[in-house]
Amino acid sequence: MNITDLIILAVLLFCMAAYIPVFMALFFAALVGFLFFTGISVQFLAQTLFRSLDNFALVVVLFFVLCGNIMNRGSTVQKLTNFADALVSWLPGGLGMTGVIACGLFGAISGSTVATVIAIGGFMIPALIKNGYDKKYAVGLMASSPNLGVIIPPSISMILYSMISNVSLEGLFLTGFLPGVLITLLVCIYSFFLYKGKEMKGAKKINLLKSFKDGFFAFMLPIIIFGGIFSGMFTANEAAVVACVYALFIELFIHKSMKIRDVKKVMVDSAEMSAVLLLIVAGATCFGRYLIFENVPGRIADIILSTIHSPFVFLLSVNILLLFIGMFMDIISATLILGPVFLPMLTVFNIDPMHFGLIMTINLAIGYCTPPMGVSLFITGAIVEKDIVYVSKSVFPFLLIQILVLLFLTYNPKIALFLPRLMGFF
Amino acid sequence: MFNTTLKKIDKVLTFFEEWTLFITVFVSLFALFLNVILRYTINYSLAWSEELVRLVIIYTTLIGAGVAIKNKSMIKIDALVQFFPKIRKPLEIFSNIATLVFAVLMMFYGFKMVMQMVTTHQKTIIMQIPLSFLYFFVPLMGFLIFMRTIHIIFWREQN
Numbered sequence: 295m296n297i298t299d300l301i302i303l304a305v306l307l308f309c310m311a312a313y314i315p316v317f318m319a320l321f322f323a324a325l326v327g328f329l330f331f332t333g334i335s336v337q338f339l340a341q342t343l344f345r346s347l348d349n350f351a352l353v354v355v356l357f358f359v360l361c362g363n364i365m366n367r368g369s370t371v372q373k374l375t376n377f378a379d380a381l382v383s384w385l386p387g388g389l390g391m392t393g394v395i396a397c398g399l400f401g402a403i404s405g406s407t408v409a410t411v412i413a414i415g416g417f418m419i420p421a422l423i424k425n426g427y428d429k430k431y432a433v434g435l436m437a438s439s440p441n442l443g444v445i446i447p448p449s450i451s452m453i454l455y456s457m458i459s460n461v462s463l464e465g466l467f468l469t470g471f472l473p474g475v476l477i478t479l480l481v482c483i484y485s486f487f488l489y490k491g492k493e494m495k496g497a498k499k500i501n502l503l504k505s506f507k508d509g510f511f512a513f514m515l516p517i518i519i520f521g522g523i524f525s526g527m528f529t530a531n532e533a534a535v536v537a538c539v540y541a542l543f544i545e546l547f548i549h550k551s552m553k554i555r556d557v558k559k560v561m562v563d564s565a566e567m568s569a570v571l572l573l574i575v576a577g578a579t580c581f582g583r584y585l586i587f588e589n590v591p592g593r594i595a596d597i598i599l600s601t602i603h604s605p606f607v608f609l610l611s612v613n614i615l616l617l618f619i620g621m622f623m624d625i626i627s628a629t630l631i632l633g634p635v636f637l638p639m640l641t642v643f644n645i646d647p648m649h650f651g652l653i654m655t656i657n658l659a660i661g662y663c664t665p666p667m668g669v670s671l672f673i674t675g676a677i678v679e680k681d682i683v684y685v686s687k688s689v690f691p692f693l694l695i696q697i698l699v700l701l702f703l704t705y706n707p708k709i710a711l712f713l714p715r716l717m718g719f720f
Numbered sequence: 721m722f723n724t725t726l727k728k729i730d731k732v733l734t735f736f737e738e739w740t741l742f743i744t745v746f747v748s749l750f751a752l753f754l755n756v757i758l759r760y761t762i763n764y765s766l767a768w769s770e771e772l773v774r775l776v777i778i779y780t781t782l783i784g785a786g787v788a789i790k791n792k793s794m795i796k797i798d799a800l801v802q803f804f805p806k807i808r809k810p811l812e813i814f815s816n817i818a819t820l821v822f823a824v825l826m827m828f829y830g831f832k833m834v835m836q837m838v839t840t841h842q843k844t845i846i847m848q849i850p851l852s853f854l855y856f857f858v859p860l861m862g863f864l865i866f867m868r869t870i871h872i873i874f875w876r877e878q879n
Contacts, residue, residue, distance in 0.1 A: 313801055313811040314818045315794035321822065340829035344858055347778045350770055353748070356780065360745070528756070535752040558742045562787070565741040569784025570793055572777070624795050667799045682802075 299590060302327045306581070316627055317577030324580040332587060339580050346579035347572060350531075351457050355571055357534035358448045360564040361541050365515070367560050368545030368552045373509035374399040375414075380505040386492065387485030389425055390435055393418045394481045397439035398446055398474060399516075411440045411673045419677055429678065430688035431488065437663045437674040437685060438692035439481065444625060444659035446474035448519065448534070450571060451625045451658065455651040458633045462648070463530050464523050465719030469652040469710055473699050480695045511544045524717055571626060578630035591635040598639060605643040609704050612636065613657060617697075620661015621668055628658050648720065649707045656700045663689050726871055730790075733867060737787050741780055748776040771846050775854065782857040786864030789819065790871070819869045826862030833858060 305326045309319035321343065328334045365371055378395040382388045396414050415436035422432035444451060447467035456463035506513075519537045522528035528536060545552040552560075585591060602608050619628055633654065640647055663670040665686035675685040703710040714720040751769045758764045788794050796815075801808045837852035844851065 309818070310797040311800045312818070313796055313798065313808075313815040315796055315815075317794070318818060318822050319797075322818070325825075336825065337829045337832055340826065340833060340858060344778070344833070344855065347781050348774055349777070350774055352777050353752075353773050356745070356777065357749070357752075360749070532752070532756050535749060536756060538749055539753050557746075558738070561742050561745040562738045565745050565780040566784045566787040566791065566793065569781045570788045570795055572781040573785055573788075574795060576781070622797060622799060624797075669798075672798070672802050 298327075298331050298588070302331075302584070310622075315573075316624055317573040320574070320577030320581040320627060320631075324577075324584040327584040327588070332584075334587075339583075342580050342583050343576045346576045349457075351453075352572055352575065354448075354453050354463075354531045354534050355450055356564065356568040357531065357538050358450070358453075359568045359571070360561065361515075361534060361537045363560050363564045363567070364538065364541040364545055364552070365512075367556060368541070369549045370509075370512040370515065370541065370545065371396075371400055373505075373512040373549075377505045377509045377513075380502045382482070385486060387482075387487075387489035389422055390427060390431065390485040390489070391482045393422065393435055394439040394442070394478050394485075397436075398442045398478050400443065411436065411670050415440065415674055415677060419674065427489075430684075431485075433674050433678055433680065433685055434688035434690070434692045435481070435485075436677075437668075437670045437689045438696060440670060441659040441662055441696060442474055442477060444662075445470050445477070445656055447471070448530070449655060451629045451655050452651065453530075454575065454626060455629050455633055455654065458630065459637055459647045459651060461651055462714075462719050465648055465714035465717075466651050467520075467530070468524065468713040468717060468719060469648065470655070471713060472710065473652070473656055473703055476699045476702075477696055480699065481692060484691065484695065511548050515541060515544075524719075574624065574626045575630060578627045581627075582631055582634060585631070586634070591638065594635055595639050599642060605645060606705070608639070608643050609645070609653070612653070613700065613704060616654060616657035617661055617664055620658040621664045621666075623661075625655075625658045625661075629654060646707060646711065648714065649710055652710055653700070653704050656696075656703070660693070660696050660700060663693060665689065665693075722874070726875060729867060730871055733786070733864065734790075737783055737864070741783060741787070744776045744779050748773050768846050771844055771849075775844075775849070778854060779857055782861040783864065785861050786868050789865050789868040792872075813873075816869055816873050820866060823862045823866035823869065827859045827866065828862075830855065830858030830860075830862055 302323055306319060306323035309322050310316060314322070321339070324339060325336065328339060329336065375392065375396045378399060379389075379392045382391040382395065385391065393414065396418070400414055419432045419436050422435070423429055443449075447470045449467070449470060452466045452470065453463060455461070456466050515537060518540055519533050522533045522536065523530055542552075542557070546554065546557075598608070602611065616628075616632070619632070636650065636654075637647060640650055662668050665671060666682055671682060671685045671689065675682060711720055751766065751772055755766050755769045758766065801811060833855045834852050837850070837855050842851040843849060844854070
């Protein structure tokens with residue numbers, strides 16, 4: 295660390311804290327760096343911003359966002375939630391289980407945490423409280439479960455990680471299922487024992503077969519996406535395109551929950567949402583260009599490699615560092631900036647880049663609900679009108695579950711990489 | 721008077737952004753879907769579809785920026801604002817000024833890049849689209865962001 299690094303870091307943190315959009319903060323930090331410390335013209339940066347978007351791989355982001363929006367606008371999400379409800383709501387703590395499973399299913403199509411907190415937390419928290427669940431439980435559950443949206447594929451941060459590391463995207467997607475299922479399962483077990491023997495109001499009888507029939511076309515969507523990708527029939531971006539066309543078709547003509555004129559709105563919204571994400575990619579590329587120009591990743595690697603010698607200590611420090619950074623920074627810029635810093639060190643410690651991509655994704659996702667700064671905490675806090683201390687306390691058991699799953703998968707690479715190895719993507 | 725001008729400009733920009741974004745997304749979805757079908761039926765793939773989609777990604781991202789500024793859906797780090805709600809207002813003003821600076825930079829250097837491309841006559845490989853046309857989206861983004869930010873700053877003070 296020399297003085298110029300500190301100045302650039304200060305500029306970046308200042309811009310971010312000053313409520314400037316993240317992509318601009320990254321751009322300005324790079325601008326200051328290039329202008330004052332390298333003497334390269336600003337035009338180079340504008341060019342980098344443009345060039346970073348000229349990338350065919352980025353199209354996956356647009357179409358997965360579009361697919362999620364179509365399903366959200368239509369009735370697919372509702373149908374999937376109904377099925378989850380029919381499946382578990384008769385158990386003790388069943389409505390809580392519905393909440394976490396709904397987040398998992400929604401995450402499987404949208405890939406955004408904040409959207410999930412608002413979409414599902416907005417109606418699940420009041421529903422849970424109304425049905426006699428503890429307020430603390432409801433808040434903690436709905437602040438933490440949306441993280442599944444980032445962990446369960448298709449995940450936008452995984453798409454970007456695979457872009458910078460050349461790890462197979464299909465393989466990386468596959469690693470996300472295990473932590474997704476583990477977290478969901480553990481939260482369900484926790485809910486079961488918490489509410490075992492208590493009489494709850496929400497336990498209604500729903501016909502499982504009927505809700506399955508009703509949601510049949512909605513269920514086909516994840517099957518098309520993942521079946522298509524993992525059987526090798528489609529590449530990830532073909533799967534995204536086919537899923538969009540399929541989702542449009544069923545919402546327009548089978549569920550009839552969308553009208554033709556809604557199509558324009560959905561597409562414009564998706565273009566906007568993908569623009570917000572891809573601009574951060576562009577900003578992070580500019581900032582990353584500066585870091586590489588000044589050989590910052592190399593110098594950080596030198597420091598780390600001279601102080602840390604065991605892979606165990608390395609992974610543990612990465613876990614803690616990313617948990618901390620995940621609180622402040624959004625997952626996309628964190629992945630794009632820190633990925634290139636860590637990647638060169640992996641071979642020294644004999645860590646597989648695909649495994650590391652999974653660790654990074656879960657780690658940064660947990661940052662969304664880590665006290666005292668996680669974004670999800672503030673959103674759920676606003677929903678129930680409670681302060682950050684209350685939400686932080688209530689999220690604790692759920693946070694613990696996610697951290698345990700993270701640590702388990704961090705130190706058991708064989709288990710974490712079992713699925714991609716089985717399917718031949720590793 | 722000023723208010724109605726703002727409203728009119730906003731209407732024109734919204735119309736332009738929404739229709740062009742809709743058409744580009746729709747066309748790229750259609751082209752890629754067609755490509756999948758052709759690949760599976762007659763084992764043929766459209767050479768131009770990849771280039772078209774790259775163009776669409778650049779266009780939607782740069783033009784979508786204006787829409788996102790207008791709808792205030794840009795990702796911002798709001799930890800500080802959440803802890804100290806009192807400083808929200810001054811920070812918003814500061815951030816709007818920074819956004820204007822960014823917009824001006826994009827217009828200026830974007831335009832410079834366009835002029836460079838005009839003199840070198842570079843074209844894309846398959847569709848033969850002049851690169852100056854593609855680079856033109858950069859100053860256009862700057863312009864849209866600039867107009868939207870002006871709108872946000874003055875609209876609030878009027879009400």
